[in-house]
Amino acid sequence: MNLPLENTLFQSLPIPWLLDPHGLRSFPGPFLARFSDLWLGRVAQQGHRSEIVHALHEKYGTFVRIAPNHLSISDPAALQIIYAHGNGSLKANFYDAFVSIARGLFNTRSRAEHSRKRKIIAHIFSQKSVLEFEPYVKTYVQSFMEQWDRLCVAGAKGLQGNDGEGGWRGRDGRVWLDCLPWYNYLAFDIIGDLAFGSPFGMIAAAKDSAPVAKSQEQAISMYGQGDSKCDTVSIPAIKILNERGEYSAATGVLPLWLRPVVKRYIPWYSRGSEAVEHLAGLAIAAVAKRLSSPAYRVDVLSKLQDGKDDNGNPMGREELTAEALTQLIAGSDTTSNSSCAITYYLASNPNVQKKLQKELDDALANEDDPVSSYEVVKNLPYLEAVINEALRLHSTSGIGLPRIVPQGGLTIQGHFFEEGTTLSVPSYTIHRDREVWGDDALVFRPERWFERDNQAIQKTFNPFSYGPRACVGRNLATLELLVIISSIFRRYEVVLEHPDRPLETREGFLRKPLSAGLG
Template sequence: MAIAQLLFPLSHLALILSLVPALLTLVHFLIWLIDPHGLRSFPGPWLARFSDLWLGRVAQQGHRSEVVHEMHKKYGTFVRIAPNHLSISDPAALQIVYAHGSGSLKSNFYDAFVSITRGLFNTRDRVAHTRKRKIISHIFSQKNVLEFEPYVKDYVRSFIHQWDRLCAGGAKGLQGDDGEGGWRGRDGRTWLDCLPWFNYLAFDIIGDLAFGSPFGMIAAAKDSAPVAKSHAQGISVYGQDSGKCETVSIPAIQILNDRGEYSASMGVLPPWLRPVVKRYIPWYSRGSDAVKNLAGLAVAAVAKRLASPAYRSDLLSKLQEGKDEDGNPMGRAELTAEALTQLIAGSDTTSNSSCAITYYVAANPNVQRKLQQELDGALQDEDDIASSFEAVKNLPYLNAVINEALRMHSTSGIGLPRLIPEGGMTIQDHFFKEGTVLSVPSYTIHRDREVWGEDAADYRPERWFERDQDTIQRVFNPFSYGPRACVGRNLAILELLIIVSSIFRRYEVVLEHPEEPLATSEGFLRKPLRCAVGIRRRST
């Protein structure tokens, strides 16, 4: 009897569980039928009309920008990529969806990027964002960014010293171990994967600027950084006690990549589903661990810096000095979260862009030759192996080379989702209701033939001198647009100008496999997977 009583409720439970898929399907169908946001008439993949799972799967597979681009080629300007998410490939929509005064808000996609506490990037509330931006934006003014130039040049010099050493070894036919990226000498060149080296460079630069000391990746030629074992301990300790923050080493670059893939995939899922997949699907569980480890890295670095608060003009010191309109500084957790934001925004983006630029210049020998001619003429009187920003900032072909690579390989190629505010929004005579999610994919508008020409799929810096400047500047979108645009744009441009000019002034670079396209994978950012090149010192 007791066994029968036990089995009876279990059978009911099994019946209920078996009905869950049918109930979920019915709910999604009813939402599609009711059409609360008026999107039913727009085309798109069949599953995307009913469920967020289509976009979730696409995001997880790592090629969202390319897939959405193909959907636009198939369906046209408007593509429904989720039940309440419309992708719009009209370049003019940038000015409407993201502009100052549009009133659009970040969607719940950004909730998946919160770790310590909300930072400038993932704050969705307009008032809170205005407060944070007021504190942070002045830090990245051109005047302040120029104070960071000596730090950038120091690490570019260290990078070049390492490559000079590898070039010397490669000229002798030597080879390195895997700890140095597995370089080898052949045919008078040193062959290596340049992506890890750009990662080391970018992490050391932003580590120094955001936390007061580098991670030592260039010197060690290794992906390693300290992370706090306990976030709560690291945030709570202060002053002399900050030294008690116990740490372990982690592969920070890999952790950052895992975190981006996880958060970008989690963010497109409905909020109620996120705890479920994080708990029961191993891929998401590993991503959740990456979020915690990356937060721990920031906790450990800030704790170390505040334990010996010698003043230096860098991002962290300026974040500490910043105050809101009421005169209040950031609290410890907020300070740590913003330092982490700068680490994420200033490392992956710079390394990915540097790698992509190197790939495209190496793939186009005529471009490399013209660039080096311009650099030789402009820098002939400079002895420093690291170029100065003042000497290269206005070089037209250098800027065209960089901009064209950023067009072809925008680190943020996905359409950043925005929630339409009260009053709605009209695009191409289509009215969109409050609460509708819209996005404009940078990857697609950077390939718009009407804007960039019939050869928009090709890398050709000369187009920057041929096309109408007002038109292309309105569409060129590597740093996003409007009040939520990247505050670190000035620093990113300074870094790229110094890095690219210094490298191609000193080295001749060729691709090991020129017939192969640049392989990429996309989380929140679109990153190269590998870039095998042969380098040697130039004779000039």
């Protein structure tokens, strides 16, 4: 039986280097990466892929070979070539590792299927539609701040909480806490309500817990009958989401033939595979519960139900559940990670925080609602610069997203790459390009957004990816960050508990802060 090249043992032997089918032998990179995908697999599993690839670009320059058939290119101009509309590039088999219930908008590799899905989904996240979601966002931001107000009062009395509440404690008239769990609770409750019709209740419980179907088969059967009464158990959804992201990102760079082997025999991969199943069960149980209710409400799920492709066909139930799960994954981790990183950078730069607070006080002086209105804050220049600067340094997705060169090839900086070559541009690295951002590119300084060449910045800044496969939820993410950050910093003064500690991260598909101790 003849298998495609990417499916065989071929990629893990010296043969690719000897034959050099894609003309990559002359490009520098780690020795093992010339012969095997295992080098990148190990790097991805360790959780610091973006930093390691960035160090290689610092050492070798623009082009770095990180696998037998994968070239990382740290040229901002390459974004418009590799990820452009209409160039025919396809997603690599990296994305197969992210499929659970069914292929969704994010992980489908077929151009035709992606086009069909995007036509159904894109209007859901148009600016007009996203504004309909604002009341839901504000409701949970209000609940979030009520919890923090409660902790501030308790902290001022010298009390302390438990680990489920971020291990908060009162000292020196302040409350000290890790803000990351709280931002996780907030993001999960928002997207849970939007994607599944009801929140997970994490803010109120101050706990990482969500119901998941005990048996996917039973849940699917119940779901098909419109019955939500399937057996469920509670899982730590945030923890499992993190495990799933790390597993899929590490598995996706391995050859296809090796993936079932590591999943069966290596415990780390086995746990990650179980996390994939748990998240699928969560989505199945949540959608089953929602669709059993006759009440109609305007949210992501209702709009997914109403959407139709060019032939007038709606999504099937399995596809609907898969897309709801995609929105849960994409809309929770990105918001919580970004909110935490922005808060960290503002806490570590008190002068920036004060400047932002003055802008917020001036703009919101006549607003009685403690939760900011998107309409009021959407055009605040310093707020936007603060958010963008944090997203630059803490790229939500910092890895280079792999694309397969289409028929006819691509040319980048005078190098011609043949059809079938895998190329990527790492956001983490181009966001630190000194030619674009200046000699202080590693420093958090929002003022650079008013000083630098705006055209070069716009071509390099890549927090939501680029081209036809860019993040469809960008408008919702922007609304959430503007409302969350403006509301929090209008109300609270935040400092770091340990100012000398950098923001530690661990990377799966996304770069996630490990903690952020604040007072």
